[in-house]
Amino acid sequence: MPKHGKSYLEAAKLVDRTKLYDPKEAIELVEKTATKKFDETIEVSVRLGVDPRHADQQVRGVVTLPHGTGKTVRVLVFAKADKAKEAEEAGADYVGAEDLIAKIEGGFLDFDVAVATPDMMGAVGKLGRVLGPKGLMPNPKAGTVTFDVGKAVKEIKAGKIEYRVDKTSIVHAPIGKKSFGPEKLLDNFRTLMEAIIKAKPAAAKGQYIKSVVISSTMGPGIKINPAKLVETK
Structure with a gap:
């Protein structure tokens, strides 16, 4: 069993582990349990209720959180000529073509999201073994393979995130920072949940949302009532 520090144990006392909290109540509580000196991510x-081993039960998509994530996202773009210039003007952190591919092959991974124009994917494809396991490979479904690189970069910088179910049937996603306050966090939470609910695969049977837990970076998990995910304020 992992040992928890004193501050975690004190925060855990605030949480009733047998209770399913309403979203608003859970978000107000998660702020109280985020006791570290830094601005913890929520x-x-x-x-x-899906089996991610089956292609027709994959859950994956993108959503733009209305208040962003509070994180500075480093965006890398594979593009040439005018498209490279467009990416730079939109605020991309790294822009290049074969030179950037070679840099990544050499071990460079100092970025959070990669975008590529379709004509670059033939060359970028050989980075699959490096970028794929880290979730950094450009993908049309995530909107990161596009000729509209300027728009893609701006949306990612503004708070567009990708969500996807992992092999344990769980989707993990950030909804902001403690400093956002409860109203912004609640807006982001409901936007994310609406997107996940809309992404329900036709092949998924039975209860789709099994459980929802919210937590801060260093705090305890707080269970949210699945029946009250997207209700109005």
């Missing part, structure tokens, strides 16, 4: 973990 994350949601959603267990889904």
Whole structure:
């Protein structure tokens, strides 16, 4: 069993582990349990009633959180000529073509999201073994393979995130920072949950949303009532 520090144990006392909290109540509580001196990230973990081993039960998509994530996202773009210039003007942190591919092959991974124009994917494809396991490979479904690189970069910088179910049937996604306050966190939470609910695969049977837990970076998990995910304020 992992040992928890004194501050974690004190925060855990505030949480009733047998209770399913309303979203608003859970978000107000998660702020109280985020006791560290740094601005902790607030994350949601959603267990889904899908079997991700089957292609027709994959849950994956993108959503723009209305208040962003509070994180500075480093965006890398594979593009040439005018498209490279467009990416730079939109605020991309790294822009290049074969030179950037070679840099990544040499071990460079100092970025959070990669975008590529379709004509670059033939060359970028050989980075699959490096970028794929880290979730950094450009993908059309995530909107990161596009000729509209300027728009893609701006949306990612503004708070567009990708969510996807992992092999344990759980979606993990950030909804902001403690400093956002409860109203912004609640807006982001509901936007994320609406997107996940809309992404329900037709092949998924039975209960789709099995459980929802919200937590801060260093705090305890707080269970949210799945029946009250997207209700109005």
